[in-house]
Amino acid sequence: MGCQYHAPTDQGADSFTVAMPRLTVGRGTLREVGERAGALGISRVALFTDPGLLHGPLVAIVRESLAAADIDLGIFSDIRIEPDDESVERGHAFLTDGQFDGVVSVGGGSVIDTAKAALVLHCHGGKALDYFAPPVGQGKPISGPLLPHVACPTTSGTGSECTSISVLRINALDCKFVFASPGMLPDVAIVDPQCCDSLPANVVASTGFDLCCHALECYTSRAYTEHPKIPSANARQYIQGNNPFSELAAREAMSIVGRYLERGVNDASDHEARDQLMWGATLAGIAFGNAGTHLPHAMSYGVTHLMKDITTEGYAINSPFIPHGISVIVNAPSIFRYTAEATPERHLEGAALLLADAQGATRDDAGEVLAKRMVSLMKATHMPNGLTALGFDEGHVAALAASSIRQGRAIGNAPRASNQVDLENMYRGALRYW
Numbered sequence: 001m002g003c004q005y006h007a008p009t010d011q012g013a014d015s016f017t018v019a020m021p022r023l024t025v026g027r028g029t030l031r032e033v034g035e036r037a038g039a040l041g042i043s044r045v046a047l048f049t050d051p052g053l054l055h056g057p058l059v060a061i062v063r064e065s066l067a068a069a070d071i072d073l074g075i076f077s078d079i080r081i082e083p084d085d086e087s088v089e090r091g092h093a094f095l096t097d098g099q100f101d102g103v104v105s106v107g108g109g110s111v112i113d114t115a116k117a118a119l120v121l122h123c124h125g126g127k128a129l130d131y132f133a134p135p136v137g138q139g140k141p142i143s144g145p146l147l148p149h150v151a152c153p154t155t156s157g158t159g160s161e162c163t164s165i166s167v168l169r170i171n172a173l174d175c176k177f178v179f180a181s182p183g184m185l186p187d188v189a190i191v192d193p194q195c196c197d198s199l200p201a202n203v204v205a206s207t208g209f210d211l212c213c214h215a216l217e218c219y220t221s222r223a224y225t226e227h228p229k230i231p232s233a234n235a236r237q238y239i240q241g242n243n244p245f246s247e248l249a250a251r252e253a254m255s256i257v258g259r260y261l262e263r264g265v266n267d268a269s270d271h272e273a274r275d276q277l278m279w280g281a282t283l284a285g286i287a288f289g290n291a292g293t294h295l296p297h298a299m300s301y302g303v304t305h306l307m308k309d310i311t312t313e314g315y316a317i318n319s320p321f322i323p324h325g326i327s328v329i330v331n332a333p334s335i336f337r338y339t340a341e342a343t344p345e346r347h348l349e350g351a352a353l354l355l356a357d358a359q360g361a362t363r364d365d366a367g368e369v370l371a372k373r374m375v376s377l378m379k380a381t382h383m384p385n386g387l388t389a390l391g392f393d394e395g396h397v398a399a400l401a402a403s404s405i406r407q408g409r410a411i412g413n414a415p416r417a418s419n420q421v422d423l424e425n426m427y428r429g430a431l432r433y434w
């Protein structure tokens with residue numbers, strides 16, 4: 001079905017699945033958490049949140065709402081920004097000890113991802129590592145449903161409330177990997193833009209670039225018809241490739257980034273911009289949650305694997321730490337310069353949606369037009385100027401590529417094939433942009 005991009009292939013998939021939670025969007029909807037949890041049959045809830053939100057107004061609203069619905073609660077706030085297998089184990093132990101029949105998560109991607117992964121361990125046993133695909137883990141299947149989960153994002157980037165994945169650091173390997181299963185999708189997502197009113201500018205910027213790359217990667221990923229046919233109805237992975245539904249959401253998300261990212265970062269009182277960015281993050285989450293990302297996310301894991309002695313203002317976490325969105329965007333212009341030759345029209349469309357000056361541009365200009373626009377957005381929102389600004393230099397390029405090449409599934413979703421040398425060249429092109 002669909003346009004030329006999704007043309008049938010001999011061995012390729014001929015169908016795709018769209019999965020998303022029951023989604024509610026709007027200012028003030030955080031007050032609906034209690035009623036929504038009650039409708040899912042929850043009578044004693046584990047509330048996952050982070051220490052920075054624990055005593056703030058958003059968690060207070062949720063607690064009042066749960067109390068009004070006669071739902072008892074216990075609170076887990078021992079969250080690690082960028083969760084790891086140990087922090088997930090702590091969440092698992094909390095669930096096991098508390099006799100809960102559901103979870104509400106209130107926070108950014110780290111909180112929601114911790115809740116999802118802890119729920120898997122609670123409901124199906126084992127250790128986090130067991131569930132990762134080989135060669136990292138044993139590929140243990142998740143054989144049934146989890147407890148009901150109401151996810152409430154408080155940042156405008158990860159889209160975790162709308163995806164069936166958790167990104168976890170595996171401490172033994174000192175690297176992040178994706179933990180994915182259809183059962184991990186939250187049942188209900190409540191997206192209340194008031195949650196982003198007080199976010200610092202650099203958090204809006206880094207999460208905004210995460211959303212930007214979710215949408216761009218989804219839009220430029222290989223068509224689902226170029227991925228192999230699935231062996232059984234339940235075997236379809238979230239990385240199923242670009243499809244007609246995902247690209248609808250990705251297009252709108254890119255348009256939102258083009259119009260509102262600079263405004264939302266540079267003016268905290270611009271509610272229109274911040275509300276739109278939160279909607280864009282949700283759309284991009286739905287988009288990549290049903291298509292997958294590719295090289296910018298795959299190559300971000302090399303950056304966070306090998307970072308040393310670095311912190312980012314506004315994030316309360318010890319060194320070394322680079323926010324996810326920064327680790328993704330820092331390589332993205334260089335990567336899209338490389339991938340553009342495979343799907344130049346899609347790169348040009350993406351650039352146009354981001355409001356690039358694409359007048360008179362030809363297919364040969366696609367990568368450069370898109371990269372230039374991304375770099376201009378990075379400059380306007382005070383992002384680091386390439387890998388050099390994060391402490392890397394030419395001497396790190398081979399190790400960065402060797403680390404990221406392990407993200408085989410995401411790399412395989414890119415429109416253009418790449419090997420170790422190609423990744424090295426993309427990292428080299430990301431050392432400095434201006």
Ligand SMILES: [Fe+2]
Binds near residue numbers: 158210214297324328
């Ligand atoms: Fe991301």
